[in-house]
Amino acid sequence: xxxxxxxxxxxxxxxxxxxxEEPGVHQGNTISSYFNQDIEExxxxxxxSDEPVLTKVPNPPPACPPKPRPQPGNRKAVxxxxxxxxxxxxxxxxxxxxxxxxAKIAFRNNKPPDRIIDMGKPLKELEPDxxxxxxxxxxxxxxxxxxxxxxxxxxxxxxxxxxxxKQVDLSVTELKAWRYQVSIRAVSKExxxxxxFAGHKSFSGSHFAVDERIAQRDAKxxxxxxxxxxxxxxxxxxxxxxxxxxxxxxxxxxPSCEALDPLxxxxxxxxxxxxxxxVFKVYSNSSLDKIYEVIQRIENTIxxxxxxxxxxxxxxxxxxxxxxxxxxxxxxxxxxxxxxxxTPSRIPESCGDKLDPIDIVDWELEAEKSAxxxxxxxxxxxxxxxxxxxxxxxxxxxxxxxxxxxxxKFQWPPGVPSVTPTKFETDVQSTGTKGTLIRxxxxxRPARDVLDRIHHANNLFQPIGTSNDSLAIIPPQYxxxxxxxxxDKAEEMMQLEIxxxxxxxxxxxxxxxxxxxxxxxANGVPQAAPLEAFNIRLHSGICWQLKISTLSLVDPSRIxxxxxxxASGVTFKxxxxxTDPAVSxxxxxxxxxxxxxxxxxxKTTFRYSLKAQAKFAIEISRYDGYDGDDPCLPSSTQxxxxxxxRDWDLRLGENSRLGVGQSASWNPHVxxxxxxxxxxxxxxxxxxxxxxxxxxxxxxxxxxxxxADRQEPTKARNDSDKESQPADKGKEAKQVHLF
Numbered sequence: 001x002x003x004x005x006x007x008x009x010x011x012x013x014x015x016x017x018x019x020x021e022e023p024g025v026h027q028g029n030t031i032s033s034y035f036n037q038d039i040e041e042x043x044x045x046x047x048x049s050d051e052p053v054l055t056k057v058p059n060p061p062p063a064c065p066p067k068p069r070p071q072p073g074n075r076k077a078v079x080x081x082x083x084x085x086x087x088x089x090x091x092x093x094x095x096x097x098x099x100x101x102x103a104k105i106a107f108r109n110n111k112p113p114d115r116i117i118d119m120g121k122p123l124k125e126l127e128p129d130x131x132x133x134x135x136x137x138x139x140x141x142x143x144x145x146x147x148x149x150x151x152x153x154x155x156x157x158x159x160x161x162x163x164x165x166k167q168v169d170l171s172v173t174e175l176k177a178w179r180y181q182v183s184i185r186a187v188s189k190e191x192x193x194x195x196x197f198a199g200h201k202s203f204s205g206s207h208f209a210v211d212e213r214i215a216q217r218d219a220k221x222x223x224x225x226x227x228x229x230x231x232x233x234x235x236x237x238x239x240x241x242x243x244x245x246x247x248x249x250x251x252x253x254x255p256s257c258e259a260l261d262p263l264x265x266x267x268x269x270x271x272x273x274x275x276x277x278x279v280f281k282v283y284s285n286s287s288l289d290k291i292y293e294v295i296q297r298i299e300n301t302i303x304x305x306x307x308x309x310x311x312x313x314x315x316x317x318x319x320x321x322x323x324x325x326x327x328x329x330x331x332x333x334x335x336x337x338x339x340x341x342x343t344p345s346r347i348p349e350s351c352g353d354k355l356d357p358i359d360i361v362d363w364e365l366e367a368e369k370s371a372x373x374x375x376x377x378x379x380x381x382x383x384x385x386x387x388x389x390x391x392x393x394x395x396x397x398x399x400x401x402x403x404x405x406x407x408x409k410f411q412w413p414p415g416v417p418s419v420t421p422t423k424f425e426t427d428v429q430s431t432g433t434k435g436t437l438i439r440x441x442x443x444x445r446p447a448r449d450v451l452d453r454i455h456h457a458n459n460l461f462q463p464i465g466t467s468n469d470s471l472a473i474i475p476p477q478y479x480x481x482x483x484x485x486x487x488d489k490a491e492e493m494m495q496l497e498i499x500x501x502x503x504x505x506x507x508x509x510x511x512x513x514x515x516x517x518x519x520x521x522a523n524g525v526p527q528a529a530p531l532e533a534f535n536i537r538l539h540s541g542i543c544w545q546l547k548i549s550t551l552s553l554v555d556p557s558r559i560x561x562x563x564x565x566x567a568s569g570v571t572f573k574x575x576x577x578x579t580d581p582a583v584s585x586x587x588x589x590x591x592x593x594x595x596x597x598x599x600x601x602x603k604t605t606f607r608y609s610l611k612a613q614a615k616f617a618i619e620i621s622r623y624d625g626y627d628g629d630d631p632c633l634p635s636s637t638q639x640x641x642x643x644x645x646r647d648w649d650l651r652l653g654e655n656s657r658l659g660v661g662q663s664a665s666w667n668p669h670v671x672x673x674x675x676x677x678x679x680x681x682x683x684x685x686x687x688x689x690x691x692x693x694x695x696x697x698x699x700x701x702x703x704x705x706x707x708a709d710r711q712e713p714t715k716a717r718n719d720s721d722k723e724s725q726p727a728d729k730g731k732e733a734k735q736v737h738l739f
Contacts, residue, residue, distance in 0.1 A: 113160035244278035297661025320367035325539035328352035329418035345406035395551035405543035493519035
């Protein structure tokens with residue numbers, strides 16, 4: 001993977017504009033560009049234009065025999081001879097969410113529609129919402145494998161359908177059903193609409209006119225998804241040589257390069273791929289600047305590929321214990337079974353004798369050096385990841401999450417009950433270590449006690465958006481989490497999250513927007529997060545990690561009617577009188593039975609801000625699972641805590657709105673993401689990151705105290721360490737369900 005990364009980087013650095021002006025050719029907006037023999041031969045036989053072209057080519061590479069190219073779906077990293085590390089399995093990276101079916105490919109290739117039907121009324125009268133109309137046609141096409149497009153405009157009633165006989169017949173059946181549903185809704189709303197908008201007919205007319213113009217514009221732009229007609233002439237042409245030996249363009253953009261459709265429609269250009277020569281061709285009649293911008297954005301997709309395909313950064317840092325909490329050894333105790341595969345884990349914890357008084361000064365100096373090393377390593381890792389993700393298109397999130405750290409793979413000496421903290425710190429940073437943070441804080445105490453302790457932590461937390469200092473007045477937020485299998489692809493898993501908002505009119509809550517999240521395949525693993533920096537606190541069961549993660553949402557056009565029916569069927573269920581769901585975990589929602597649910601959880605979140613720095617929000621969440629005999633009372637409960645700067649969501653949220661080949665505008669450095677508490681009072685560049693680490697220590701100390709009341713005294717635990725059995729014995733592992 002590293003070889004691929006640097007090889008692509010070298011090609012990207014070699015790409016440059018090679019422009020040579022020739023007398024008598026550079027006139028107005030035309031420009032003559034230098035291009036190599038392959039492109040020159042292709043251009044001389046190009047029937048689309050004989051005008052000057054704009055070309056972007058790489059510097060000629062040294063002559064060498066071509067390397068065998070990995071086939072799609074069977075890519076493997078090349079292992080160097082003599083390398084001890086095995087190659088990392090390479091995941092298939094794609095930049096398209098909507099792959100063309102055969103019907104749309106026929107449309108792109110300028111084939112005539114297989115059927116034209118009349119809906120009886122102009123389309124804009126059936127559905128005034130242009131966006132809803134387009135989504136309806138797209139969803140029907142995805143379900144049955146066809147492609148549906150208005151014949152000319154929404155002012156007409158005819159639709160064009162591409163597909164085979166069966167697909168066309170199914171499309172007509174679904175369109176008739178949609179037409180019937182629309183007519184039923186129209187009859188029920190007709191009287192209300194007439195009365196409400198009797199005096200605003202002119203506005204309604206102008207509103208429909210605007211929608212019509214939007215629809216006509218979109219219909220025109222959609223024509224650019226087609227290949228140019230044979231013999232069609234263009235004023236400007238552009239070429240871009242694609243590094244096909246490293247990244248197969250059709251693997252990245254789709255068989256028809258459908259990922260570039262937004263560029264085709266935005267710039268009103270035709271983009272085709274000559275696979276034999278690995279050349280993208282761009283045709284336009286508008287301007288030369290558009291050609292330049294399109295080629296630049298196609299090149300930028302290589303940077304997005306690198307951001308998606310680069311090896312994730314994982315750090316395992318051991319937080320130095322205080323002189324009071326220091327112990328001379330580290331042992332492993334059995335952890336929970338992780339995931340559906342029930343993978344065993346081990347949890348490290350300190351054990352042994354306390355620090356000798358004569359060694360206190362030396363340990364304080366060593367602990368200070370260790371803390372500084374950890375700070376530099378974590379800050380450097382964040383900087384590296386931030387530098388490569390501005391081109392990442394999608395939902396990014398950065399959080400400091402608190403939980404229980406467990407090791408899945410670790411080099412532990414056989415037959416040794418414990419090791420020194422120094423050896424553990426060295427071994428945990430070695431190659432081959434694999435750990436995870438379990439969100440469960442393992443608070444073995446009643447929920448009422450946990451909430452009381454939280455409500456009295458006024459020295460650490462404060463309410464958001466109110467002048468009242470009482471933490472008890474902040475109402476919790478509820479969410480329903482469903483773990484499901486895809487209805488059409490059994491090998492893929494999904495997560496549905498539905499939030500509940502207060503209903504002022506009827507009381508209680510009502511379901512809000514549903515969020516469909518892609519999960520891992522049944523035989524695979526979820527996409528690795530770009531950054532996971534673990535901070536292991538051996539003296540405590542509470543650890544934390546700074547994580548930059550990606551969230552992959554299901555495209556709206558891929559949400560089937562069955563999925564929509566399930567989400568709309570999740571409703572609020574009023575708890576019995578005197579029952580507080582935040583304390584008892586009583587399930588406040590019901591769900592339909594038209595889906596095979598693998599697991600269901602209710603998430604109860606208490607959200608506050610830090611008193612030391614109000615821009616930091618802290619979320620204390622309770623997760624209740626319902627696998628027992630009583631479907632309304634929880635069979636398992638877990639507590640989790642996360643800390644984040646609210647500006648992180650604003651900055652990284654820009655990535656979810658990026659177009660193809662665009663980059664985010666935020667500053668990819670650590671300092672803007674970690675602002676100090678008092679910016680004017682400090683000139684240190686890392687002052688903000690130091691303040692962040694102080695916040696994590698304060699929260700860790702609070703959680704230690706919250707958990708300590710239900711644990712054995714430290715001295716008793718340490719005395720038992722001397723007579724304890726090896727880690728594999730003495731404790732029974734429990735299973736934890738991880739999505």
